[in-house]
Amino acid sequence: MLPLLTAQQIREADAHTIANEPITSIYLMERASKAFVGWFINRFPDKGLVISVYCGTGNNGGDGLAIARMLHDHKYLNLDIKIARYTDKATDDFNINLHRLQQMGLNLHELKTNAEFPTENSAIIIDALLGSGLNKPLSGDYKRLATYINQLKKPVVAVDVPTGFFTDGEIDSEAVVIKADLVITFQQPKINFLLPESAPHIKCWEAVNIGIDEGFIASLKSPYLFIEEKDIKKLLKPRRNFSNKGTYGHALIVAGQAETMGAALLSSAGCAYAGAGLTTACVPESGLTALNTYLPEIMAIVRKGDEPPQIEWEQFATIGIGPGLGKDKNALALITEIFANYKKPVVIDADALNLLASNPELWEKVPAGSILTPHMKEFDRLFGKHANWWQRLQSSLEKAKQHHIYIVLKNDYTLIATPDGNVYFNSTSNPAMATGGMGDVLTGIITSLLAQKYSPREACLIGVFIHGKAGDELAMPNRLNVVLPGQLAKHLPITMAKLMA
Template sequence: MLPLLISQQIREGDAYTIANEPISSVDLMERASRAFVGWFVNRFPDKNEPITFYCGTGNNGGDGLAIARILCDHHYNKLKVIIVRFSAKVSDDFQVNYERLKETCVTIKELEKGEEIPEDSSRVIIDALLGSGLNKPLIGDYARLVNFINGLNKTIVSVDVPTGFFAEGEVAKDTIAIKASLVITFQQPKVNFLLPESALYVDCWETVNIGISEKFAYSVNSPYQLVEEKDARQLLKPRHHFSNKGTYGHSLLVAGQAKTMGAALLSSSAAAHAGAGLITACIPESGLIALNSYRPEVMAITRKEKELPEIDWDKFASIAVGPGLGKDDDALKLLKDIIKNYKKPLVIDADALNLLAENPALFAELPDGSVLTPHMKEFDRLFGDHDNWWQRLQTSIKKAKELKICIILKNDYTITAIPDGKAYFNSTGNPAMASGGMGDVLTGIVAALLAQKYPPVEACILAVYIHGKAGDELALPNRLNVVLPGKLITQLPVTMAKLRA
């Protein structure tokens, strides 16, 4: 897992690298700037493209000056640097790069406090005003300049972090910040890049490795982690010769009503394709024909209205409850019966989450290691309204620890909060997967992995990664606008085989 560091920790990592590599701070800045340019020249190969740099007088501005000089060395010949002197503070590394830039043919202009901002005809803007250390909203001249740059409607590339956007912490709805077409960020994504508030300010981001000490990063024990492909490969178990259906566990999916059988079909089918050895769906009697037609591999326990089904709890290695279940008295009675009688980790999704929110006393009865899989609205019903996603992130960590459960908070970079206080951001998935039923599929995958004896934390991290990876393998190479859940289900064994290879 890649530890995600907050701004203060990143500065400490810089200092550790400087002291222990060893390397001077200005040489580390040079290395970062060259890494930036290495990516930039591939994306913007036209050396006759007019480019304007807006550079503050701190280290982010120093990066901008170094990048301008290096691009000049690469024969980009229409570069203009505007040094923004809204602060009397000047970092040492900025000053070194300022003196170096003066030795080139790059045009340098200065903008003082209160001065009128000159018109800018460049089609590409480099934002190197303020870096990741910002801890208060922009006001005054900085706010005026940022609004001016955004109003140009040009391609804006931010160095490390868009000016005005917090790398971590709460992002207010009225935040004034650069709206970057691209952010080339150093070493790792900032935590807030992975939360929905970033959508207004970051169209896309790319990380470039600048050689910050990995030893330091892993020593910090950050609560925020990014799941990468190598992690999924390491966690995924092989399927051995001489194994059989009993080896891979029996999963029960409690789902569906007469009008919502699709959820039961999708979740149970996903469990089958994700490798559970046996699958039983607990469904209403009216859904039996649909189940047998759609997925004959899945067995059934049928439910009658006003009656609890007879379930042999000991035969199931995992149970998931909720997709399409409804919220009537029968559904609540069934949920209570499951929580009372099944002592292994449960997977709770959809309608079962809403029932849990309406009956919070049930939280105390959940088996340790149980998995909740809410989207944003379900999460807020469970744990109270939140003003922003940073608050939700902190609540998910707190509640997972307090209740000894795993919480999969679904989004672009789905967050899995676990009982030890860590939160894992997923790196797979794409907008083509924004389709009804995708959550039912994820529930089935988690249930299947639990049935195969994966510990709950591993089951959650793997399920979320595999779910998104299957969607990527369908959507991205084929440029699909929509990936339907049923299609993703059939991709699951292919995706898992590739990860095992």
């Protein structure tokens, strides 16, 4: 897992690398700038482009000056370097790089306090004004400059962090931030890149390795972690000779009403295609024909009106509850019965989450180690209104510990909060997956993995990753604008096989 650091921890890691590699700070800046330029020239190979590099007078500006020098060395000759001189202060590394540029005879323009901005004729803007150390919204000349750059509506590539953007903590929705088409960030994504508040400011980002001491990064024990493919490859267990359906567990999916059988079918399909040895769906009698037609491999327990279904609890390795279940008295009675009779971890989604939110007495009966899979609105119903995603991130940590549960909060970078105080961000998925029923498939996948004797933590990590990975494999090569949940469920065995190859 890749640890994600706060701004303070980033500074600590930089200082440790400088002191213990050992290298000078200017050499670390050189290394970072070289990594930026390596990615930039692959993305923008046209050396005739007019490029404006906006630099502050701190170390982010020092990066910008070094980047301009290196681009010039790579024969990008139409460079316009602008320095925002809004303070008399400048870092030593900024001054060193400024001196190097002056010796090369490159054009430098200084932007002064309250002065008019020069005409901007560039094709691309590189933003190296302010970096990750920002701790308050932009004001004064920097706010004025950021607003001006945004009004130009030119492609912007930000160095490490867009100017005005907080790398962690709550983001002021009214703050002015330079809108970046691409952020080339150093070493690892910043935590707030992975939260929805980044969307208005960052179209995409790319992390480049600059050689920060990874052992020291790990020693900081950040609770925020980024899931990588290599992590999932280590967790997945291939099927062995002489195994059978009993080896891979019997999962029960409790879902569906007459009008919402699609949710039951999709969650059951996710469970079966993710590899449960046996999958049984507890569905209303009116949905039996649909179930048998859609997936004859799924067995059924039929719910008849107000009559509670007869369930032999001990035969099931785990239970997934909620997709399309409804919120009537029968649904509440069924969930109450499950919690009263079944003590192993379960997966709770959709209507089951809403029933839990409206009947808080049920919290005491939720089995330890259970997995909740809310989207944002369900999360807020469960745990109260939140003003922003940073607050939800902190609440997920608190509630996972408090209730000894796992919370899978669904989004572009779905986050998983665990009872031991960690939050994992998923690295797969794409906008083509934004279709109704995707969450139902995910519920089935996680339920299936629990049935196969993966731990709740492993089931969450693997489940969200392969769910997103299958969507990526369907959407990306074919440039599909929409991936349907049923397609994704059927693709799961292929995705898992590739990861275990």
